[in-house]
Amino acid sequence: MKIVTLIARILLGLAFLVFGLNGFLDFLKGPMPAGTAGQFASALAATHYMHCISGLEVIAAVLLLVNRYVPLGLVLLGPIIVNILFFHLFMAPSTIGPGLLVTLLWFVVFASVRHAFSGIFQARA
Numbered sequence: 001m002k003i004v005t006l007i008a009r010i011l012l013g014l015a016f017l018v019f020g021l022n023g024f025l026d027f028l029k030g031p032m033p034a035g036t037a038g039q040f041a042s043a044l045a046a047t048h049y050m051h052c053i054s055g056l057e058v059i060a061a062v063l064l065l066v067n068r069y070v071p072l073g074l075v076l077l078g079p080i081i082v083n084i085l086f087f088h089l090f091m092a093p094s095t096i097g098p099g100l101l102v103t104l105l106w107f108v109v110f111a112s113v114r115h116a117f118s119g120i121f122q123a124r125a
Contacts, residue, residue, distance in 0.1 A: 001112075008108035013064035016057040018084055023054025031083060036089035053080060064109070071116035074109060081106055 021029045032038045044050045056076050063073035088096035
């Protein structure tokens with residue numbers, strides 16, 4: 001299981017490092033999605049909101065790749081992954097595959113450090 005976790009952590013880190021850096025350097029050129037998905041993506045780009053998201057992706061990816069503060073990296077990536085899933089679920093369902101893959105990788109890495117999150121899953125009186 002340690003090897004699976006290691007592979008998942010590295011793949012998750014690399015994926016978000018590449019796509020996070022792409023938010024700044026724009027080296028992965030592709031067509032803009034059509035319809036509402038394109039309008040949403042254009043609004044994120046025009047307001048520079050994507051720079052904030054890309055910055056968080058890069059920070060979290062580096063934390064995962066250097067194997068330091070992995071729970072913090074997962075906390076930073078959690079809301080980003082939820083937004084990726086919602087974007088694809090509601091606006092571009094045919095391209096949801098990569099979002100499902102990073103979700104699966106996130107849960108594999110989370111399972112290996114779940115002890116760090118034990119305090120938030122306890123009910124307090």
